[in-house]
Amino acid sequence: MPPLTNQPSDRVVPETNAGFSAITAESALSEALNVLRKRKWVLIIAAILGILYGVYQAATQPIVYVATGRIQVAKPNGQASLGVATGNLTGSLQSEDLETEVLIISSESLMLSVAQEMNLANNPDFMGSGPYRNINDPIVRAAVIGKLSNAFKVASIPRTQMIRITVTANKAQLAADLVNHLINAYQQRSFESRFASTQRVSQWLQGQLDDLKQQVEASQEQLMDLQKKIGVLGLGADASKPVTTQVTAAVEALSTAAIAAKVQRILAESRYRVLASSDPALMESNLQASGAGQESELSKLRDDAAQTKAQIAQSSVSLGPKNPQILALQAHLREVDREIKTEETRMVTEAKQALVAAQANEAQTEGALEDQKNQSYRLRDDLVEYTLRQRDYETNRALYEALLAKLRSASVQAGLDALEIDVVDPAFKPIGPTMTPRSSILSRDLILSLVFGIMLAFALESLDTGIRSVSEVEHITQLPSLSIIPRVRRMQSDGSGSATVAQTNIGVLATSKSQFSEAFRSLRTALLLATTGHPPKFILITSSTPSEGKTTVSTNLAAILAQRETRVLLIDADLRRPNVHHRFGLNGRVGLSTVLSGGATLEEAVKNVPEVPNLDVLCSGPVPPFPTEMLSSESMKNLLQECGELYTHVVIDSPPILSVTDAVILAHYADAIVMVVRHGKSSRNVVRRARDLMVRSGAPVTGVVLNSVDINAPEYHGYYGYSGYSYSNIDSESWESNGRENERNNKGGQA
Incomplete structure (x- = not known):
């Protein structure tokens, strides 16, 4: 026999990872059935307890009466009757709107209204016999509203505009009265809520109207002050046109005068420069060449001097230089020369004075034009402000008139906007009590107990860490x-x-x-x-x-x-x-x-x-x-x-x-x-x-x-x-x- 320390060569060590990895497991359904069969006593005990509890519930269920009423709720047609175009004239409600009305009917405010109207806090058929209870006491109010809310069942009927209101009570007449009082309270609330909403809107509109009235008055006063400032008469849109036309004509006239003064100054300056810079002998010819002058006294004097010089030359030959006639001509020539010089000086001085006068005229004309332009600019700004304030005044006045018309029609519109609530079936006194069949109670409790038993069985199975099947031990150990x-x-x-x-x-x-x-x-x-x-x-x-x-x-x-x-x-x-x-x-x-x-x-x-x-x-x-x-x-x-x-x-x-x-x-x-x-x-x-x-x-x-x-x-x-x-x-x-x-x-x- 070989030593035991050496393992035999043909010994096969089982493969723990791959040898049995493909173990066939039971299906989930079969495993679940196995769990239920293994924990069958849990299911049996749960079923017995469910049946016993169902028998107890069936034997002790109270005698109650059920009354039912039906109402139809539609949208208001008031806007259609006033001739206002709406998107939905048929008055039908959407499913969300109908669910909203269901919640309103089930609200604590309506329940409190019914409780106060019927004095349910002291009704022995509803709250039982006892001392006087004050509905204003928070504890009493909460108890009454809670019991009343549990008694009512409000639900919309699918694919209709109708709402079913059902109540469960100990007395037949009390059940019918509760439904009818709730319907009446709902109708009253519909009108009151629309009226209160309209009143709140009216109060808000009144406050807005007061503010708009003050704004209209302030705008009107500011507009009148501007009219006085710029000289505009009336409040129309064309009231500022005459002032604008007058200012425009003045600017055009001053502009024409400024151009004429500038031309006159240019001519005077040209004449002065020609006279001041020319040779005295050539002054007259320069004026004629530049077109700055015409035939003048200087020309005549120069012609006289030329003639006198000619006579002197002719007479000197025949009469001699000392001849009195020649002396007289020479004296006349000297006088003409002096007048020529005087005339030249006068012409230069006169040209200079004309230039100074033309410059002054030009400056005054341009100054007046600038003043008129500045006045036009100021007038333009005033007219723009006038236009804006006039527009503000018109807007405030139109808004004020529109809100005033809305306020006058709010009271009429309040009644027309209320929901249309039609009582299809009022609640009548039930003929007999309504009781749940014993078979239904037993079936329900049995099903619930079995469901609880199944959940408990699987919970116990999950908490059980013991190995109970071949597939489980093979899966764990491989x-x-x-x-x-x-x-x-x-x-x-x-x-x-x-x-x-x-x-x-x-x-x-x-x-x-x-x-x-x-x-x-x-x-x-x-x-x-x-x-x-x-x-x-x-x-x-x-x-x-x-x-x-x-x-x-x-x-x-x-x-x-x-x-x-x-x-x-x-x-x-x-x-x-x-x-x-x-x-x-x-x-x-x-x-x-x-x-x-x-x-x-x-x-x-x-x-x-x-x-x-x-x-x-x-x-x-x-x-x-x-x-x-x-x-x-x-x-x-x-x-x-x-x-x-x-x-x-x-x-x-x-x-x-x-x-x-x-x-x-x-x-x-x-x-x-x-x-x-x-x-x-x-x-x-x-x-x-x-x-x-x-x-x-x-x-x-x-x-x-x-x-x-x-x-x-x-x-x-x-x-x-x-x-x-x-x-x-x-x-x-x-x-x-x-x-x-x-x-x-x-x-x-x-x-």
């Missing part, structure tokens, strides 16, 4: 389910009292034709086929926590394996809480701890089971002080090698995985590891933690055994049953209880 060990209800006995301790505690020895035995045969087949090449020799049975049935599985599996032509050894490796020797009724003084400590050999410690000749049991022996060190020792390795040579299969019952590390140590010696999970007891998180611990340690976990399963549960319905064929039942729980009793009986004999 390991295959090797077998399902049933929990049968009754123990079959032959009545002779000759059954041994082993037959009492080991279920597969009590009967071979039970569901319990078949489950272990299935487990045996699954383990023999779990490894490739040869069946597993060392089989380790463990669990996550104590009390999950690993000892029951290991003892019954060993007995089933020994029923074949093989030799099987069952080792009780739980050195802390041994229990195997109690199941077989053996003495546990000598066992595994004795062999490992060297106190006995394997042949001396092994005990044969008479009921199963091929089965030997190695009990745990005395509890050692250090079990973990003993199981991980070299002696344990050698012992298992020796057992492997002598036996076909070695079944090891180990401690729980999460309690101590013994199971992890023993897992390295095993060819196949079986995790036992107790149905309904093992927690999901605990099982997942144990599985992760074994996988991370490299242990060859073969699969999971779901133990103590109620095969009559909904999720296992028909799992073992076949039509016309079944096994007898043996209570495995009684086997375990008998085993514990034998343990107590044999406790005194243990070393």
Whole structure:
């Protein structure tokens, strides 16, 4: 046999991530039905309570009377009657408007109005007998309005303009009166609300009219002041045209005069410059060349001087220079020359004075033109302000007149704008009381109780962390389910009292034709086929926590394996809480701890089971002080090698995985590891933690055994049953209880 530290080459470690990832799960509907079947007592109790409560409600329901009234509500047609165009002349209300009216009818203000009108606070049929109640008291008012609101039910009738008003009361006449008074209060409120709204609008309009009146008067006064300032008569739109025409004509006349003065100044300046800069002898010719002058006195004097000079020249030849006639001519010439000079001086002075006068005329004319222009500009600004104030005055006056007309027609319009409320069906006194049928009450309460029961069943299922199905344990551990060990209800006995301790505690020895035995045969087949090449020799049975049935599985599996032509050894490796020797009724003084400590050999410690000749049991022996060190020792390795040579299969019952590390140590010696999970007891998180611990340690976990399963549960319905064929039942729980009793009986004999 090869060393146990080296795993066999043909050993197959199950793939935890991919091997069983495609497990077929039940549909959501079938799972829900399984939950309901499993929690059927919750549904039954809920249904019984619902029926009882329905019977109580049907027996104690009060006698009430129901009265109903119907009204039709339409839009006002007042605008149409005044000739004002509207978008909707038919008077129909939209659905939103109708729902608004429903809320108005159900409002506390209308309820208070009905309560005050009918004095419901002191009505014994409504509030019951008692002392006088004041409706103005907030507590009394709240109580009356609350009870009245609960009594009324107001709703619009679909696809119509009608509203149904229903009330429930203790008296028939009171029910009818409540509906009719509410309809009357609603009609009165419709008129009063429109009138009050119109009054508020009228008051606001009156305040606006007073303000507009003051604005019109102020605008008119400002307009009249401007008229006086600019000289405008009247208030018409063309009142300012004469002033504008007069100012425009004055500006045009002054502009023409300014141009003429400028031309005159240019001519005078030209004459003066010609006279001032010319040679005196050429002054007259320059004036004629420039066109600045005409024939003047200077020309005449120059002609006279020329003639005198000619006469002197002629006379000097014939008369001589001293001739008196010549002297007279010379004196005349001198006088003419003096007059010429005088005339030249006069002409220059006269041209200069004409220039000064033309300049002064030009300056005065241009000054007058500028003054007239500035006056025109000021007049233009005044006219613009006048136009604006005139427009403001006209606008204020038109708005004032329009608001005044609205105010005068507001009182008439108030009545025309009220809603048209037509009482289609007034409420009449009910003939008899209205009571809910008992069948309806029972059906309603039964349905509600069943719904609550279903919710409670699923809540309890979600809070239950125990593993209860094969698919659930395979999904959590990602390991295959090797077998399902049933929990049968009754123990079959032959009545002779000759059954041994082993037959009492080991279920597969009590009967071979039970569901319990078949489950272990299935487990045996699954383990023999779990490894490739040869069946597993060392089989380790463990669990996550104590009390999950690993000892029951290991003892019954060993007995089933020994029923074949093989030799099987069952080792009780739980050195802390041994229990195997109690199941077989053996003495546990000598066992595994004795062999490992060297106190006995394997042949001396092994005990044969008479009921199963091929089965030997190695009990745990005395509890050692250090079990973990003993199981991980070299002696344990050698012992298992020796057992492997002598036996076909070695079944090891180990401690729980999460309690101590013994199971992890023993897992390295095993060819196949079986995790036992107790149905309904093992927690999901605990099982997942144990599985992760074994996988991370490299242990060859073969699969999971779901133990103590109620095969009559909904999720296992028909799992073992076949039509016309079944096994007898043996209570495995009684086997375990008998085993514990034998343990107590044999406790005194243990070393």
